[in-house]
Amino acid sequence: MAYRKHITVGVLCCTLLISLLFAGCNPRVPHHFDQETEENIKLDSTVLGVSVVADSLIVPWELVWGPDDRIWVVEERGHIMRINPSTGEKRIILKLPIGARPEGAQALLVHPDQKRYPYVYVHYKKIKEDGKRYHILERYEYRRDTLLRPKVIMEQLAGKSHSGSRLAFHTPRRILWATGDQAIKGATQDPNSFHGKVLRMDLDGNIPDDNPTPGSYVYALGFRNMQGLVVTPKGQIYTSEHGDASDDEINRIVGNGNYGFPAIEGTVDNDIEREFALEHNTIAPLIAWTPTIAPAGLDYYSSMKIPEWNNALLLVMLKGQGLRVLNLNEEGDRIEKEEVFLEKMYGRIRAICVSPDGDVYISTSNHDWNPMTSPDRRDDRILRIAKVKEAVKAPIYGKNAADISAQPKTGEVLYQQYCMSCHKNKGKGLKGIYPALASSEVVKDSEELIRTLVNGKKSGDYAMPSFTFLADEDMVRVVNYVRTNFGNDYKEIDRTAVQEIREKVQKK
Ligand code: HEC
Ligand SMILES: [Ca+2]
Ligand SMILES: [Ca+2]
Incomplete structure (x- = not known):
């Protein structure tokens, strides 16, 4: 009996110790706000409410709606967390071993079929022992509410800037990685360089046998610095891209497409560009913006919850500080309407995700390296934009893009x-x-x-x-x-x- 008692006490102690340990790894950060309406937006017939879902983040780089109905977030400083969208409760499940800028985490991808593929992918920049900067694409397994078994599936020497990047599933077993040109001359048009490309790989980071060029990761080339990537339910791929002093772009990506940079910026409108376009059969952007807006996270809206936004690309903007809604035509190859929301109300916006029931989540980036705004005491924040029955505040309206460019x-x-x-x-x-x-x-x-x-x-x-x-x-x-x-x-x-x-x- 005494022996048995010992075991019980031992087990109890162990359990206590383990739960303490886990509590240490997974701190529950209390939320200290109610998700009350900050703004109302009036569309043609739908009224939207904007509310703060979570606060006190530091540069959330990516938001992913997980199959567990949590918002998965990676902050630039390498914290990966799951946030309960209805309570704002944060659970940090991994702190990547990365330091201050120029180190930093960027892209995050959670496999939607966690039962078969318990995989979570993250891209981060890290200075290694040799003193050089690397892009590391790493895969983890999500088990018991923690991320285990890290496996580096790709590693690349990084340049000084323009480091992209975004990840998306092309199909359940194919990953797309939109990279930056690293500000390295000649990289984007070089099929052997991984910079300024949309790369395609299998779940282990290998070249799949169904890539457009056999034996190559390169799915499409000729990009400057992409910070938005989305694959629609029909399999169409779109990216957002930072131009230099001019010509930010949205592109529709096709296999083996050449998107022109650096010879072509935006549309083809001078002799050098015309010559390059003829020679390389380049693909023009769906839209290009001068002055630039610093387009970042991109998602596709496909829901009748907000019918005005159905079949639209939702683009968040850093310099443009807001949400841009780009309504597509049926084929998805033309932008028919362009409206801007929440401009300059919450500062820089970097990441976006849409929940399966048609609510939109965006996150601010006001603790950036390139500050344009003084952070709010609650920054950085995740905001929900969702349909509501009626407005409780004087509603605000979208701005037509044509009116914005018409200002003196x-x-x-x-x-x-x-x-x-x-x-x-x-x-x-x-x-x-x-x-x-x-x-x-x-x-x-x-x-x-x-x-x-x-x-x-x-x-x-x-x-x-x-x-x-x-x-x-x-x-x-x-x-x-x-x-x-x-x-x-x-x-x-x-x-x-x-x-x-x-x-x-x-x-x-
Ligand atoms: C993308 C960032 C960026 C933008 C946008 C930009 N600049 Fe600059 N500018 C720089 C950098 C970086 C330098 C320093 C370059 C160097 O010395 O190598 C600089 C240098 C300058 C200088 C020289 C300052 C000095 O005392 O050395 C002037 C003047 C200037 N910029 C004016 C402008 C004007 C006017 C605009 C808008 C039309 C502009 N810049 C837009 C980044 C920018
Ligand atoms: Ca282009
Ligand atoms: Ca041009």
């Missing part, structure tokens, strides 16, 4: 559209990365200023892109705006002078 282009507007994402409010810049334009010697010297705008500049790790695409009258306005603001008090230059300098400095 004053020097101030041009500065906000083309310069502020880097040189910041009041031309303050970002220490060590983007120079301040207040009392800048370059701004003072009109020729140097126009040379910088026309040709761009790269003396260190960070590049000033070329703005040669700006029309003379826009160049004049933005040049004079930076010369007469931020405490700068330099003489305005007229259009003829700008044209003359432009002619002189333009690289032939």
